[in-house]
Amino acid sequence: MKPRATIVETASLTRRFGTFTAVDAVSFTVFPGEIFGLIGSNGAGKSTLVKMLTTMLPPTSGRAVVAGYDVVRNAANVRAHIGYVPQLLSADGALTGYENLLFAARLYLVPRAEREKRIRTALERMGLAEFADRLVQGYSGGMIRRLEIAQSTIHEPPVLFMDEPTVGLDPAARHVVWAHVRQLQETLGTTIIMTTHLMDEADQMCDRIGLLHSGRLQAVGSPKELKASIGPEATLDDVFASIADTGAGSEGSYRDVRQTRRSIQSHS
Amino acid sequence: MSARPAEAFRATHERSLIAAAAGYGTQVFAVADVELRKLMHDPTEIFTRALQPAIWLLLFGQVMAHVRGLDAGGGNYLDFLVPGILAQSVLFAAIFYGISAIWERDLGILHRYMVSPAPRTALVLGKAVSAAVRGLIQSVIVYLLALLMHVDVSFNPLHLIGVAALIALGSSLFATFSLAIACIVKTRERFMGIGQVLTMPIFFASNAIYPIDIMPDWLRGISLANPLSYQVDALRALMLAGGESKFGLATDFAVLLGVTAVLVLVAARLYPRMTA
Numbered sequence: 440m441k442p443r444a445t446i447v448e449t450a451s452l453t454r455r456f457g458t459f460t461a462v463d464a465v466s467f468t469v470f471p472g473e474i475f476g477l478i479g480s481n482g483a484g485k486s487t488l489v490k491m492l493t494t495m496l497p498p499t500s501g502r503a504v505v506a507g508y509d510v511v512r513n514a515a516n517v518r519a520h521i522g523y524v525p526q527l528l529s530a531d532g533a534l535t536g537y538e539n540l541l542f543a544a545r546l547y548l549v550p551r552a553e554r555e556k557r558i559r560t561a562l563e564r565m566g567l568a569e570f571a572d573r574l575v576q577g578y579s580g581g582m583i584r585r586l587e588i589a590q591s592t593i594h595e596p597p598v599l600f601m602d603e604p605t606v607g608l609d610p611a612a613r614h615v616v617w618a619h620v621r622q623l624q625e626t627l628g629t630t631i632i633m634t635t636h637l638m639d640e641a642d643q644m645c646d647r648i649g650l651l652h653s654g655r656l657q658a659v660g661s662p663k664e665l666k667a668s669i670g671p672e673a674t675l676d677d678v679f680a681s682i683a684d685t686g687a688g689s690e691g692s693y694r695d696v697r698q699t700r701r702s703i704q705s706h707s
Numbered sequence: 708m709s710a711r712p713a714e715a716f717r718a719t720h721e722r723s724l725i726a727a728a729a730g731y732g733t734q735v736f737a738v739a740d741v742e743l744r745k746l747m748h749d750p751t752e753i754f755t756r757a758l759q760p761a762i763w764l765l766l767f768g769q770v771m772a773h774v775r776g777l778d779a780g781g782g783n784y785l786d787f788l789v790p791g792i793l794a795q796s797v798l799f800a801a802i803f804y805g806i807s808a809i810w811e812r813d814l815g816i817l818h819r820y821m822v823s824p825a826p827r828t829a830l831v832l833g834k835a836v837s838a839a840v841r842g843l844i845q846s847v848i849v850y851l852l853a854l855l856m857h858v859d860v861s862f863n864p865l866h867l868i869g870v871a872a873l874i875a876l877g878s879s880l881f882a883t884f885s886l887a888i889a890c891i892v893k894t895r896e897r898f899m900g901i902g903q904v905l906t907m908p909i910f911f912a913s914n915a916i917y918p919i920d921i922m923p924d925w926l927r928g929i930s931l932a933n934p935l936s937y938q939v940d941a942l943r944a945l946m947l948a949g950g951e952s953k954f955g956l957a958t959d960f961a962v963l964l965g966v967t968a969v970l971v972l973v974a975a976r977l978y979p980r981m982t983a
Contacts, residue, residue, distance in 0.1 A: 493822050496983045519824035527815025533745040545737030546823045548730045574748065591819070 446471045446598060446630045447492065452501035454487050461487040463654035464501065469647075471597070474624060474631045476641040478679065479651035485634040486526075486602065488651070492632070493523045493600055506598050519547070522591035522629075526602040530586045532576035536567055539575060539590050547594035561589040564626075565619055581612030585619055592623060599623075601633040605640060617644055638675040648675075650682055657682045734825040738833020743840055757848040760796040764788065764852055771916075789858050790942035790950075791915035793849040794935060797842040797874055801881035802906050804838055805889030806898050812981045813895075821982045827975035834886060835879035835971065842878030843871060861948040869945040869956075876963040877938040881909075883970040890977035915939050919953070937962040 447469035454462040462484045469475045477485045490496035492505055494514040503510045506520035530539050540558045549557055562568045565585040575583060584604065592599060604620065605613040621644070624631055635641050641648050642662045650658045650665070658665060658678070666673045669681055746752065764785070772784040811817040820830050853860050861867075888905070892898050910916075912926060913935040919927055930936050941959035944952035952959060 490983070495818070495821055495979070515824055515826075518822055521822065523818065523822040525815045525818040527813075527818065529815045529819045531741065531745075531816055533748055534741065538741070538744055542737055542741050543819075543823075545733050545740075546820075546825050548733060548824075591822075 447505050449503040452503050453499050455499045460654050465656045472628050473646045476645035476648040477634045478641050483651040484654040522596040522599040524587045524591050524601040530575050530583050535572050536586050537571040543590040543593045565589040580608050584616050598630045642675050652682050731829050734829040735833045739836035742837030760792050760849050763792045789853045790946045791939050794939045796845050797878050798881050801838050801878045802885050804882035805885035808886050808889045809895050818982050827978050831971050831974045835883050838878040838882030839875035842874045846874045859948045866945040873941050880967040883974050887974040890980050934966045
């Protein structure tokens with residue numbers, strides 16, 4: 440049998456900050472078209488892992504290949520092939536939705552003749568067409584998130600990274616964002632890698648999940664497989680609890696708390 | 708491999724040198740355009756920024772013009788002061804550019820720049836270009852003030868183009884310097900402290916408000932190493948009717964261009980540290 444093609448692959452990917460190991464020899468693969476979830480508590484290493492995969496932070500050791508390019512040796516090509524929706528607020532509130540998308544289209548060198556069409560399509564796909572000319576500071580949290588997804592996929596990247604995509608959103612807005620993400624994945628075949636600490640989000644959205652704890656990848660599998668490994672009635676929360684027993688270091692740092700609170704504030 | 712490579716992206720690789728240069732230009736323009744659109748959405752900043760040069764010229768200039776023994780090269784002190792105040796108002800606006808970079812990092816907007824395929828120098832240059840345009844708007848205001856105060860301003864088109872080039876260069880230089888500092892200090896609180904500490908020496912250890920000749924030797928040395936002195940020197944030659952340059956216009960432009968180029972390279976190297 441032919442081995443299945445992979446779109447993201449890491450081998451013993453490690454990042455240390457001084458003596459602290461934030462990501463410890465993480466190896467995993469993601470297949471094209473999958474929605475892959477990285478779950479773990481605050482400080483588990485999710486953000487550091489995503490920063491390395493999106494070329495913002497160089498690994499201390501190990502290797503990662505994203506969309507066919509090495510994140511260290513070929514960072515510029517990795518960047519051209521990925522979209523990234525940070526947890527923080529990445530849409531500019533002082534610009535309109537249209538201007539935010541125009542900026543993205545230029546930065547990603549979408550050909551001039553196609554820009555207008557791509558921007559209109561992106562606005563419609565995310566249900567923002569009628570708000571295109573309003574300043575983003577007047578958008579709701581859910582609308583901002585959808586705009587951020589639109590602006591980071593304007594170049595139709597094969598891989599999209601999302602950091603806590605629905606943090607701070609109310610349940611209704613959360614479901615709208617999920618529906619749009621799923622639709623994006625179906626129409627463009629985008630591979631999606633998302634971090635979350637919401638177990639129901641991981642359960643509903645992800646084809647496969649990687650469980651991180653203290654920088655190590657503890658388990659990988661579909662939500663069903665992971666639950667079955669614990670017991671017949673188990674939920675993802677049980678899976679999570681079985682791995683992330685409340686040891687020291689799982690409460691998250693001041694910085695984590697500050698960042699989460701701030702992005703909750705800016706998205707609500 | 709990837710089932711669906713986007714068309715946009717095929718264009719970003721394997722492209723000719725001309726296409727690559729055009730792409731680079733588009734990315735520089737994208738960054739600058741965003742800043743200017745924000746300014747258009749909320750132009751109050753332009754008016755508040757106009758106050759500072761007005762205060763310097765009206766209060767400081769009027770009094771200092773009566774100080775005897777301040778030899779402003781034989782001419783009237785106000786004429787001597789106007790180019791210095793133009794350079795100063797542009798410097799003060801540019802030197803706090805770094806704080807907006809820190810602000811953008813804190814929000815998350817900077818992450819968007821950093822994960823894009825745009826070369827880091829294009830991002831830094833884009834910021835520099837937007838600083839240059841702001842500087843030019845500022846200069847229009849100082850020209851109007853100068854006219855109101857009957858300063859003998861030169862309207863020779865070549866001189867005006869020269870002044871515009873100097874303002875654009877000076878704004879880019881100090882905005883990029885500020886960006887590099889922001890990348891090192893990383894927090895707003897530290898930047899505010901350092902911004903104040905830097906602005907005063909750059910301004911006072913230059914020929915902006917008094918001639919270099921009356922300085923003690925050690926201060927003269929510092930002034931000669933200060934790019935602002937070269938900007939002001941060239942502005943005196945081009946802004947005023949019958950103005951003269953002390954160092955020579957070629958030297959002035961060469962110093963400003965060289966320092967800007969070095970700073971752009973330094974800032975492009977430091978910029979990614981903001982999001983790491």
